[in-house]
Amino acid sequence: MTQSLLDHRTDARLGLEAVERSLREQAQASIRECILNGHFAAGQKLTERQLTEITGASRSILREALSHLEARGLLVRRTHRGFTVAKLEPRSIYEIFELREPVETLAAELFTERASEQEVAEIKAAFEALKHSFQAGDLGKMRSAKEWFFSVLFTGCRNTEIRKALENVMDRISYLRIQLLSDPQRRQLALLEMGRLAKALIARDKDAARAASIAHLVSARGALIKQISNND
Amino acid sequence: MTQSLLDHRTDARLGLEAVERSLREQAQASIRECILNGHFAAGQKLTERQLTEITGASRSILREALSHLEARGLLVRRTHRGFTVAKLEPRSIYEIFELREPVETLAAELFTERASEQEVAEIKAAFEALKHSFQAGDLGKMRSAKEWFFSVLFTGCRNTEIRKALENVMDRISYLRIQLLSDPQRRQLALLEMGRLAKALIARDKDAARAASIAHLVSARGALIKQISNND
DNA sequence: CGGGAATTTTTTGTATACAATTTTTGATAC
DNA sequence: GTATCAAAAATTGTATACAAAAAATTCCCG
The missing domain is CATH 1.20.120.530 (GntR ligand-binding domain-like)
Structure with a gap:
């Protein structure tokens, strides 16, 4: 189960040489995908523990990824209350x-x-x-x-x-x-x-x-x- | 010297009630300010150690802030090579x-x-x-x-x-x-x-x-x- | 039962430790 | 002097530990 969302360790598309992606990039891409395709519902609370289990990444990595996605407007952060998937009015x-x-x-x-x-x-x-x-x-x-x-x-x-x-x-x-x-x-x-x-x-x-x-x-x-x- | 850039623990502007800002938000705002006003030059390498000294925040906090600023295009990140201030062509x-x-x-x-x-x-x-x-x-x-x-x-x-x-x-x-x-x-x-x-x-x-x-x-x-x- | 306070559990905020990689340093040979 | 390579130092990537806050639960009293 762990790492089920993190498959592409290396990405050799278009015949370019394989590029190692850091755990952080992988976790970030996975979470983004889950939001874009609706696997994570709008407004849903995302706890860090849940995400560590899904992505296999540790909290420190995760929080960098979440911080990035928040800046892009895909997540909303409330102090001491964690992240939720951004919801559009x-x-x-x-x-x-x-x-x-x-x-x-x-x-x-x-x-x-x-x-x-x-x-x-x-x-x-x-x-x-x-x-x-x-x-x-x-x-x-x-x-x-x-x-x-x-x-x-x-x-x-x-x-x-x-x-x-x-x-x-x-x-x-x-x-x-x-x-x-x-x-x-x-x-x-x-x-x-x-x-x-x-x-x-x-x-x-x-x-x-x-x-x-x-x-x-x-x-x-x-x-x-x-x-x-x-x-x- | 430590925390010299992190003065406004609480921010009571406009008469609204004071809002505690997390260390992460303070560090992020400080670094952003330094970039906007040119205190950090375009293209300049920012090492995490240097930033911990300037902001007083620990590396984990810092990296969240940096990740956020990278998403906003103010910083450029290269794997294993750290962050530099974004430079415009x-x-x-x-x-x-x-x-x-x-x-x-x-x-x-x-x-x-x-x-x-x-x-x-x-x-x-x-x-x-x-x-x-x-x-x-x-x-x-x-x-x-x-x-x-x-x-x-x-x-x-x-x-x-x-x-x-x-x-x-x-x-x-x-x-x-x-x-x-x-x-x-x-x-x-x-x-x-x-x-x-x-x-x-x-x-x-x-x-x-x-x-x-x-x-x-x-x-x-x-x-x-x-x-x-x-x-x- | 129901409400609310106290306590436990969970979750987030923060700091630090270790591993992997890059950069710097310095010694050696030419 | 400079080029090269090995060792050392610094830096980043990652994991984990502890503290503080929020949420959930329990327990008591009406």
Whole structure:
């Protein structure tokens, strides 16, 4: 049981040489994953003892990881009362999308100007993967495909700051997104919207990319707020 | 000497009841301050022993604080090689401003729509403080006045996400800003630009606020990139 | 039963000890 | 003098111990 979440001691993806990750990095990545995929519920209390058992790391390591995740807004810390998984109010969702709109729009516009031909091709591939995962209804694959798509978008726009800012807020709404996409109808709509965005990006059509970006954000915001309002 | 940086055990500002801050929070705040005001130079190696002596906190506490500051992009960590103060390349400055432009513009626009009358009055007061500190040439007061001004702006726009995103990137360029404002000519120009922004915010003139915001950002970006290119 | 105070248990805050790695030092050979 | 390599010192990665606070339980009294 111990270390069940800490498998990848070394990570040799993409053929690069294996990189040893410290226990702290592993624990941090594990906990982040558990939050993003909803395995740890929003608002849930995370005791350090429980996490040491799950991750196999000692408390000192753990607390560094938790401190990091708190800074990223995934955890909330209250003195002498420990950590809980950050929980979003409808108001926060609204604010996140209010921020995302101009930033993500900018990212899409910049992509049409700056992305390499290879990145354009990869957007195409990522969207195909997204389509298949959506049609199959596999939540895990849907998330990783979506991550792939946006990762290419953020890389192609050639701005690391935009990437960091957007990845941060998208991490924080990830658990809601998953719940949302378990609804086949919502999935259908999201696929349509993403398709428009992908098409515009591939055509390097700046105005269309902007429009598709905004349309998707408005739609997603509405769905998420509606969902979170029902859940509570 | 020990604990010289950790004075405010309790913090009773604004008449609120005193709040005990944990050692970790104090250490974190101290180190952050040292980075923001340039007391720790960009690129500088920070050994844990040195920081325990400065802050009086033990290593475990310290490492939590460092982990937090790393997540916020103020520190860079390399395995087995410790922490260094994050250093910005010209390219990063450019990217930060590319991100700031749409976000800060949005903040200014929202302020004109959403700020209370009291907040408008406070913007006025903050700008007066800024003017006096600029004319006096007191770097410390200039920074705190600028922080005050933007704090009111970010509060008045009623969007915590925008605040967090902008405070984060502004923290990271703070040390450059300080160097920049030691030049009286640059100070004069910055004051002029901030004055236009303040005037627009007070008049709740959305278009003027947008224009002033963009103008100031373009100007500041140019100055910072020029400066950083010379320094290296 | 129910409420509340005292006590136990759990949990978090903090400090320290040990192991692994990197950096520095210093001696030796050329 | 300098290049190289081994030993020593310093630094980071990790685990654990102790103290203080919060939460849970027990026990008493009505």
